Amino acid sequence: MTTRLMIIVGSVRPGRVGLPIATWAKNRAEAHGEIEVDWVDLAELALPFMDEPNHPRMRQYTKPHTIAWSERVALADAVLLVTPEYNHSFSPALKNALDFLNTEWWRKPVGFVSYGGVSAGTRGVVALTTTTSAFGMVKVGANVEINFPQKMLVDGVFTPGEKEEALIEKELGELVELSELLKPSRLKG
Numbered sequence: 659m660t661t662r663l664m665i666i667v668g669s670v671r672p673g674r675v676g677l678p679i680a681t682w683a684k685n686r687a688e689a690h691g692e693i694e695v696d697w698v699d700l701a702e703l704a705l706p707f708m709d710e711p712n713h714p715r716m717r718q719y720t721k722p723h724t725i726a727w728s729e730r731v732a733l734a735d736a737v738l739l740v741t742p743e744y745n746h747s748f749s750p751a752l753k754n755a756l757d758f759l760n761t762e763w764w765r766k767p768v769g770f771v772s773y774g775g776v777s778a779g780t781r782g783v784v785a786l787t788t789t790t791s792a793f794g795m796v797k798v799g800a801n802v803e804i805n806f807p808q809k810m811l812v813d814g815v816f817t818p819g820e821k822e823e824a825l826i827e828k829e830l831g832e833l834v835e836l837s838e839l840l841k842p843s844r845l846k847g
């Protein structure tokens with residue numbers, strides 16, 4: 659059984675460290691053996707600011723970009739959010755992408771790879787979990803939390819230590835396990 663894991667790169671800034679971090683997570687997910695990755699770079703996805711007239715819960719979407727995003731998210735079994743901390747919260751691009759939809763997120767397991775200064779992006783994750791909980795997503799226990807990630811770039815490649823490597827393995831394992839456990843609930847809707 660393969661878990662379709664959507665990895666979302668939550669930062670869209672030029673020069674973002676989020677891209678090499680998310681690439682590292684993607685490489686680990688692809689090496690896992692039971693995971694098929696759907697890679698979502700929000701900079702490439704380029705959603706406008708939420709522009710639908712109806713509440714997303716109704717799924718009466720009017721814009722091709724929303725319909726395509728809805729279909730793509732609906733196919734995911736689990737989600738890994740790679741998120742910076744911006745002013746003690748998470749990125750507005752990520753909030754916008756989440757807000758576009760509603761029931762498509764229901765009962766998907768969600769994990770976080772957060773990064774920032776001394777807090778390692780954890781305040782961003784705390785803010786983010788209020789949104790993911792509102793959707794009925796189920797959070798894993800092991801999250802990767804990275805302090806000052808720029809120090810872990812080697813020629814532009816994110817090269818973390820043993821702690822982060824161990825945590826991502828644990829997190830991916832949890833996402834796969836929860837994906838199976840939550841499947842009946844996802845199907846029921």
Ligand SMILES: Cc1cc2nc3c(=O)[nH]c(=O)nc-3n(C[C@H](O)[C@H](O)[C@H](O)COP(=O)(O)O)c2cc1C
Pocket residue numbers: 669670671673674675676677742743744745746747773774775776777778779
């Ligand atoms: C608008 C903005 C706000 C930030 N606020 C915080 C913050 O509240 N806490 C923190 O630890 N780092 C903060 N930082 C530093 C970021 O963690 C750091 O710049 C990181 O590289 C941002 O991720 P990105 O490069 O993927 O966009 C902030 C950076 C930006 C650009």
